[in-house]
Amino acid sequence: MAGKTYKYNIFTGNMDIVQDSSVIVLKAVADTVNDLPLTGNTENDLFIVRDTDSLYTWNNPNPNGVIGDWVNAGTVAGVDWSGILNGPGSTPAQIDNAVVKAHAVNQDTKLDEGGVNEKNAFNLVESIPVGDNKRITGLTYNNVTNQIVVFFDNV
Incomplete structure (x- = not known):
């Protein structure tokens, strides 16, 4: 054996x-x-x-x-897209397009900009366990502490 x-x-x-x-x-x-x-x-x-x-x-x-x-x-045989067993339902062009969009997200300052669900920092609300909800009025990045600083007001 x-x-x-x-x-x-x-x-x-x-x-x-x-x-x-x-x-x-x-x-x-x-x-x-x-x-x-x-x-x-x-x-x-x-x-x-x-x-x-x-x-x-x-x-x-x-x-x-x-x-x-x-x-x-x-x-060694070449395999085309349709020959991939249990492969994705998307076409190569659709996947390429999604990758381009994913890379572009790093440039966004708003969610769904121009769309019906557009949101920016003023639309974000932080839920605080004890007390009132707070509206986020600003976000900045602190290069010294490597942290995001959140500014907010009472709703």
Whole structure:
């Protein structure tokens, strides 16, 4: 029976216990098949070969071998947007547009400026647990204390 080992899962951030024989590790890219390493390999190491866009796996339990120990696992196929399993419902253009808007938020001084829900500092109200609500009349950033200073009046 094959041994087990811990492998870092880049998608979950966890260390997972996996079968040694089932682990495929992408090691690097080689320019040609003849550039694939013949020493220091681990079974199921994976290389991409540039000149043919092929995936090659090391099919030898020993770290050293011959070029024939590399098995061609097929070509690297391009994936278009519709080929992503459980992918987002948004189009790439919609996602790009959202990113542009998110970056622009850093420039905003009002919420929903020009929209029906437009708000600025004068519309904000702070609820105080004991006492009256207060209307925020101003906000400034203090560079010395790295804090936001809030100015308010009674409502």
